[in-house]
Amino acid sequence: xxxxxxxxxxxxxxFLAQLARSARPDAVSEEAQAKETAASEGVVRILWYIRExxxxxxxxxxxxxxxxxxxxxxRLLSQETGRSFRDWQKRFRxxxxxxxxxxxxxxxxxxxxxxxxxxxxxFYQAFQTEYRMxxxxxxxxxxx
Numbered sequence: 001x002x003x004x005x006x007x008x009x010x011x012x013x014x015f016l017a018q019l020a021r022s023a024r025p026d027a028v029s030e031e032a033q034a035k036e037t038a039a040s041e042g043v044v045r046i047l048w049y050i051r052e053x054x055x056x057x058x059x060x061x062x063x064x065x066x067x068x069x070x071x072x073x074x075r076l077l078s079q080e081t082g083r084s085f086r087d088w089q090k091r092f093r094x095x096x097x098x099x100x101x102x103x104x105x106x107x108x109x110x111x112x113x114x115x116x117x118x119x120x121x122x123f124y125q126a127f128q129t130e131y132r133m134x135x136x137x138x139x140x141x142x143x144x
Contacts (some may be wrong), residue, residue, distance in 0.1 A: 012049045035115070042066075043080045046073070047088060054092035055116030059085045093117065094130050101139040108135045 046066060050057055062085070063070040077085050096117035100106060107112070112123035112135075126133050 010044055041082060043076065046077065047081070050085070050088050051092045054089050055114065056094060057089065088118060089116075094127060097123070097127060097135065098131070098138060098142070101135055104143045108139075111135065 008110065046062065049062060050063065053062075059074060062071050063073040066073065067077070067144070074085055077088065081088070083091075093115045097111050097117075100111045100114060101108075104111075108124075109120055112120050115123070117123035117126075124134065127138070131138055
């Protein structure tokens with residue numbers, strides 16, 4: 001299903017980041033690698049949380065939920081995945097919007113709001129940038 005695929009992709013991105021770091025000439029110790037693996041599992045949980053609550057989660061609220069400082073959480077996500085909190089949130093919001101456009105008959109404005117966009121213009125712009133078509137075009141092409 002979609003969640004399993006997303007979690008597998010997240011784990012793969014983290015794996016690639018770890019692999020790239022371990023290939024450096026100044027490779028870290030086994031103890032440091034064990035800590036990194038534990039941190040990676042934490043990042044998977046954080047990304048799951050962002051995905052589930054992408055419409056309302058903020059960097060600050062997510063950091064508070066996981067008992068982190070917002071700056072630390074931002075740096076952790078960037079280091080572990082190569083993407084920022086905002087990048088992940090945008091991705092998950094747009095995936096939710098695409099799913100709603102495919103499966104529901106909600107207006108595009110309603111889809112934007114349900115996906116977490118308070119401004120329809122920014123939703124249209126983000127959607128067109130990501131999918132190379134308007135939400136209406138996407139719906140027409142992907143309606144199930």
